[in-house]
Amino acid sequence: MLDSPGRSAFTPVAAVSQAHARLIRQLELIAFLTEDDKAHIAATPLQVASAAASREIVRQHDRLTTCCLIVDGLAYRYKSVADGRRQILSLHYPGDLPDLHGMDLERIDYSIGTLPACQVAFIPHAALRLLSGASPTLANAFRRYELVDGSTLREWVANLGRRDAAARIGHLFCEVSLKMRALGLADGEAFRLPLTQVDLADTTGLSAVHVNRTLQYLRARGLIESHGQLHTIRNRAELERISDFDPSYLHLRTARPDLAARPASPAEDSFPAC
């Protein structure tokens, strides 16, 4: 699998520690890590590989022994449906572990593709188990990571089920912009999203033509501005309004530092009064 065309393995020290750094940054977005945790991550073995654009790095129904970590570029999970069409299920940024659950589920129910050329690292499940076993806060971070993924999927279900084209795309842009900003990948209101309109269509459940027209509509209303794949949100308040966007489902620590990721305090738990 690692030898498939378009992907070449190479693992210089710098690439490995960049991978570690990305993972740490991603986990810190949603959870609290101790210095020890970070040291543990930095000591985790992994293999870095380059994947060309539009490659499949994990295939539906695969049985996995490693998790992939996006180091650079953009990846996405997708399913193919009967008539050959495709639905993109999620987008993944540097630091993401899109198939973390491959550790606990025997087969994977989607494929993972790359968009631009990507740097991807592979971490053996055994190494991740050691990591979780070594630290409760780290185990907690991985668990939270999966739960935030689920939360995002629920928002996408609502997006696809009950929002019109403009709101779907607007909502996606709001989400991507926030996540990229949180990761330090976006500057202010501008962000680079290397998706073609066909990809956007497969993400939002629309046709490519309609995506094009809807983007024009959003531009005409002064909500966004696009130059190629570089998009800028021109009127965030209004875009969030028409897209019905509420970022709480992302559970970003930065968005609500008071709440997120406190270590569990069992003392607080009890039956509610009744």
Next chain:
Amino acid sequence: MLDSPGRSAFTPVAAVSQAHARLIRQLELIAFLTEDDKAHIAATPLQVASAAASREIVRQHDRLTTCCLIVDGLAYRYKSVADGRRQILSLHYPGDLPDLHGMDLERIDYSIGTLPACQVAFIPHAALRLLSGASPTLANAFRRYELVDGSTLREWVANLGRRDAAARIGHLFCEVSLKMRALGLADGEAFRLPLTQVDLADTTGLSAVHVNRTLQYLRARGLIESHGQLHTIRNRAELERISDFDPSYLHLRTARPDLAARPASPAEDSFPAC
């Protein structure tokens, strides 16, 4: 909260042990439990309550101290979107823990409603933490439970994004029928789904009128038969075909006993050859 109208607390011994039994049955569907695990569950404190039909038992943005366990009836997670419309995100059967992740995420991103009158049990987070702490296989079962939930959400994203009305409803029926059968709640090809056509519409992202017409179409093609809320799959092969249904995303042990839920064996993990 427990005192809201339409829900009354009562916890006779029989109801409590029924709740335990339902939870055990549900977890055994996707994971392996030891006898000890079952004993631990059976010793877990919980409060059983009756919820009238169409009640909200958990509200979006709540901060929870207990998880709810569906004991009897049908519950669903949903989100309300801007214009007052509603998207149902998942259906929950007896034994389900729809807000298990309320333990790790500080606020819940959806509401939970009941459909017919339900029996619901509430388990304090502290009790669940004890349970997970007491047994690795149990902790594993809870983790798998969440992951299967995520897997199902991904399938729903694909369903809403890229399938037409007939396939969406057909797919839902295939899923519900399989899950109910696995839980012993359905007999052969018949299952009782206490959803109105309005509810089905909110589940499938369609309008109620179109759900009605699509059901008629499915009946006319001899794929299903409905008498009120009792539905029967008349031609499973064909229904699965037009719905593009592949049950592997449900990760049911019964469907593939060879694979599911083996305890993790780290020895198998290693870098793939390259």
Next chain:
DNA sequence: CGTGTTATTGACCAACATCAAACTTAGTGG
């Protein structure tokens, strides 16, 4: 029997899909 909820129907409409062509852009090799 009423009364409220749910299912069904018909008429009409809108959002979005499809098809096909033209145009733009970014590479790429000479």
Next chain:
DNA sequence: CCACTAAGTTTGATGTTGGTCAATAACACG
């Protein structure tokens, strides 16, 4: 540096799926 190519975007014309509205029919229940 330019022509050539391939990929992506934009446009127009037209079709279809599914939405909306409103009325009627079928139940379910007290």
